[in-house]
Amino acid sequence: MKNCAAIIIAAVLLNAIILKASDAPDSNTIYDSDTNHLWNRLNKTLFDRSGPDGKHYGLDELDILYWNTTTNLLGGVSHQQATNVLDEFINTHGEWLIQDPLKKALLQRDLWALFDWTAGGRKSNHQVEQKELLKRLSVAIQRLELTTNEIASLPDNYALAGKNNLADLPQGLFQTNGDWINVSVNNAERLVPMHQMGFGGRSVFMVLFHDADGRKAGTNYLNQISSVTPLWVPSTNPHSSDRLMFNTNFAQFPTNSQWALARRMCVIDTDGKIQPTHIVESIQLRTYLGFGQPDYVMITNRNGYVVGVPVPPQRFNEFRMTRHDAKLVSLANDEKDFSGNDHFFSMGFDAFEPGRWDTNYTTWATNYDSLRWQGIVLQNCYQCHNGPGIYSVNSFTRLLSGERPGETTQMVESDGKREEEMAAYFKESQANWGLLQGLWLQQN
Numbered sequence: 001m002k003n004c005a006a007i008i009i010a011a012v013l014l015n016a017i018i019l020k021a022s023d024a025p026d027s028n029t030i031y032d033s034d035t036n037h038l039w040n041r042l043n044k045t046l047f048d049r050s051g052p053d054g055k056h057y058g059l060d061e062l063d064i065l066y067w068n069t070t071t072n073l074l075g076g077v078s079h080q081q082a083t084n085v086l087d088e089f090i091n092t093h094g095e096w097l098i099q100d101p102l103k104k105a106l107l108q109r110d111l112w113a114l115f116d117w118t119a120g121g122r123k124s125n126h127q128v129e130q131k132e133l134l135k136r137l138s139v140a141i142q143r144l145e146l147t148t149n150e151i152a153s154l155p156d157n158y159a160l161a162g163k164n165n166l167a168d169l170p171q172g173l174f175q176t177n178g179d180w181i182n183v184s185v186n187n188a189e190r191l192v193p194m195h196q197m198g199f200g201g202r203s204v205f206m207v208l209f210h211d212a213d214g215r216k217a218g219t220n221y222l223n224q225i226s227s228v229t230p231l232w233v234p235s236t237n238p239h240s241s242d243r244l245m246f247n248t249n250f251a252q253f254p255t256n257s258q259w260a261l262a263r264r265m266c267v268i269d270t271d272g273k274i275q276p277t278h279i280v281e282s283i284q285l286r287t288y289l290g291f292g293q294p295d296y297v298m299i300t301n302r303n304g305y306v307v308g309v310p311v312p313p314q315r316f317n318e319f320r321m322t323r324h325d326a327k328l329v330s331l332a333n334d335e336k337d338f339s340g341n342d343h344f345f346s347m348g349f350d351a352f353e354p355g356r357w358d359t360n361y362t363t364w365a366t367n368y369d370s371l372r373w374q375g376i377v378l379q380n381c382y383q384c385h386n387g388p389g390i391y392s393v394n395s396f397t398r399l400l401s402g403e404r405p406g407e408t409t410q411m412v413e414s415d416g417k418r419e420e421e422m423a424a425y426f427k428e429s430q431a432n433w434g435l436l437q438g439l440w441l442q443q444n
Contacts, residue, residue, distance in 0.1 A: 001409055004188055010144060021243070028040045028041075028043060028044045028048075028059055030043055030059060030060070030106075030323055030324050031043065031098060031103050031107070032262070035059060036095070038085075038088065038089060038092070038097055039092045039094065039097060039098055039103070039107060041085055041088055042086070042094070042107075043059060043110070044059065045081050045082055045085045046064075046073070046082055046085075046110075046111075046114060047059060047061075047064050047065070047110060047114075048354045049065045049370075050352065050370075051351065051352040051353075051369070052058060052370075053347060053369045053370055053371075055370060055371070056127045057338065057352075057370065059323070060322070060323045060324065061323065061337065061338065062282065062320050062321060062323065062337075063113065063199070064110055064113050064114055064117070064282065065338050065351070065352070066113075066114065066117040066350075067349060067350045067351075068098070068120070069349055069350050069353070070117070070350040070352075071126070071350075071353060072350075072351060072352070072353070073118075073133060074126040074129045074130065074133075075126055075129055079129050079133075081378070082133060082138060083132055083133070083188055085132075086136035086137065086139075086140060089140055089143075090136060090139050090140060090143070093142040094143075095114075095140075095144055100154050101146060101150035101151070101154055102154055102155060102279075102325075102326060104144050104146060104150070104278065105146060105150075105151075105154060105265065105267050105279070106323070106326065107144055107201070108141055108144035108145070108146070108267060108268065109267065111137055111140050111141050111144070111266060112141055112268070113136065113200060113202065114137060115134065115137040115141060115432065116151030116200045116202070116432045118130055118134050118137065119134060119431070119432040119435050119436075120432060125295075126407065127277070134435070134439065135439060136313075138436055138439035138440060138443070139439075139443060140384055141268065141436070142268075142272075142440055142443070144296070145268050145270045145272070146268070146269055146270065147268050147270050147359055148269065148270075151267060154277050154278055154279055155278065155279065155326060156279075156326050157278070157279055157280055157326050157327060158173065158174065158262075158278075158279040158280045158283075158328060159319060160328075161319070161327065161328040162329070166319070166329075166330060167205070167327060167330060168285070168317050168330060169283075169319060169328070170210065170258065170260055170283070170285055172210055172416065173260060173262065173283070173317045174262075174416075176415075177215070178215070179210055179211075179214065179215050179218075180208045180209070180210045180260070181209045181210070181211075181215065181218045181219060181222070181413050182206055182207075182220065182413065182414045182415065182416055183207045183208060183209050183223070183326075183395070183411050183412070183414060184207075184411070184412055184413070184414030184418050184419065185395060185396075185409055185410060185411055185412075186407070186410040186412055187406055187408070187410045188398065188401065188403065188406075188409070189422075190401070190422060190426060191205055191206075191207055191395055191419055191422065192205045192207065192261065192394070192395055193400070193401045193402055193403075194384075194394070194400040194401070195261070195263070196423065196426055199263070199390050200376055200427075200430075200432075201423060201427035201430060201433075202224075202265075202266050202427065203263045203264060203265060203266055203281060203423065204263070204264045204266060204276045204416075204419055204420050204423040205261060205263055205264075205419065205423070206261070206262040206264065206416060206419055207238075207259070207260070207261055207395045208259070208260045208261075209222070209253075209257070209258070209259055209261065210257060210258040210259075210260070211253055211254065211257050212253070212254040212255065212256040212257045212258075213254050217254075218253075219413060221251070221253050222411045222412065222413070224251055225250050225251065225390065225396070225407070225409070225411065226408055226409065226410045226411050226412070228247060228250055228408065229247075229398075229407045229408050230247060230407045230408070231246070231247060231398075231406060231407060231409060232244040232245065232246060232247065232301075233245060233246075233247050239328060247389055250390055250391075252291050252388075252389040252390060253286060253288070253389065253390065255286065255289065255290060256288065256289070257287075257288050258285060258286065258287045258288070259285075259286050259288075259393055260283055260284065260285045260286070261282045261283070261284040262280055262282070262283050263280065263282045263283075264277060264278070264279065264280055264281065265277045265279040265280075265281050265321075265429065266423065266424075266427075271423075272437065272440060274423075274424045274427055274428070276308070276420045276423070279321065280319075280321065280328060281320070281321045282318065282319065282320045282321065283317075283318065283319040283328070284316075284317075284318050284381065285316070285317040285318070285319075286314045286315070286316055286317075286381070286385060286392070287314060287315040287316060287317075288313070288314055288389060289313045290313035291313070291388045292313055292388065293387040293388065294310035294311055294312040294313070294386050294388075295310070295311050295313075296308040296309065296310055296311065297309055297311050309379060309382050309383070310382060310386040311382050311386070312382070312385070312386050312387065312388065312392060314385070314390055314392070316378045316381045316382075317330065317331075317378075317398065318330075318331045318377055318378060318381075325342075331377055331378065333376075333378055334372075334376055334377050335376065335377050335378070336374035336375060336377065337361065337375070337377055338351050338370075338373060338374055339372055349373075351370050351372075351373030351374075352370050384400065395409075395411075396409050396411060397409070
């Protein structure tokens with residue numbers, strides 16, 4: 001009896017361990033409860049990243065963890081494994097295994113991002129491997145094209161998050177004639193060029209403004225700041241090397257007003273066209289508590305140095321789509337990650353391949369901790385939005401737009417259609433989109 005009891009206890013413990021492992025955050029069950037399902041194996045082979053520390057990341061990240069200098073999948077075992085699983089997906093018509101439009105959209109989204117990465121960057125020494133990956137990825141992406149009905153059936157995850165009372169989520173963000181005003185810039189080619197370029201043009205970005213005094217006050221304010229000229233004036237600071245400075249005649253919106261940047265997913269339909277969806281990938285929210293000069297807080301940067309970061313009197317929030325079910329979740333104030341805004345500041349360096357880009361790290365790469373390259377998400381916002389009030393709204397100042405300074409920024413209310421068209425136009429003008437279409441023509 002004692003031996004029997006011991007066997008039962010051991011079995012229970014073993015089962016508990018197995019269940020615990022299957023519930024782990026990095027379990028590869030994005031597409032099916034079976035980790036050996038083809039879609040899960042494809043996901044793990046292509047998007048799982050591990051550093052010299054042996055820790056694994058990437059399966060539940062919003063964006064794939066690939067940078068300009070990444071060499072993963074471009075040679076050796078990783079390349080062979082990638083081509084093998086892509087061949088299996090293509091030869092067995094793996095796209096038929098799952099018919100859920102949301103899962104199709106999510107997988108297509110990641111493969112599309114990987115295609116763009118493969119088509120660009122510094123890959124001159126891997127041209128053969130690059131072509132092999134591009135050919136297979138293009139087939140898989142085309143196999144996952146969505147019909148009009150499938151696109152229409154994709155969930156409105158923002159509306160669902162509102163019903164679930166997600167804390168701090170701005171309400172009525174996309175409501176027509178509501179308190180939030182969808183803003184466009186009439187005299188700009190792109191609304192938020194830095195974000196569009198950073199995420200490959202595969203998303204639609206929307207800038208939204210909520211005036212604390214209501215909608216009418218908000219539209220009046222946009223008209224007011226659009227009428228002040230010029231936007232830039234000669235600098236009066238004798239200690240500055242800048243020849244121009246912002247015109248100081250712009251009025252501020254009232255305290256507790258808010259600006260938001262919403263990022264919406266695009267997919268490719270059965271006609272090979274780029275289509276926006278209801279799915280919100282992220283919402284960045286700034287609530288303005290005042291308009292004084294920023295304070296400085298001390299943070300430890302990725303290099304281990306303690307530096308002062310200007311923190312304006314704003315409250316930052318960010319909401320992101322989860323990878324397994326596209327639900328929106330709120331990021332904690334101290335939440336870290338590799339992706340999102342980190343793509344702007346990484347300078348293309350791969351967090352998992354330190355020895356490949358910096359010889360100073362090759363001697364201790366075996367115990368290199370990839371977490372070193374994670375940054376606190378909300379602190380990244382400080383670096384680009386640290387001016388007082390309206391001067392921190394880069395879609396207004398055009399500071400990071402790469403455009404020549406204009407006389408004014410013509411901020412007007414928009415129905416969102418212009419932003420959708422601009423996103424598609426921007427993507428269609430890129431060489432990687434032309435390459436994808438060219439590969440489709442060869443296959444057909």
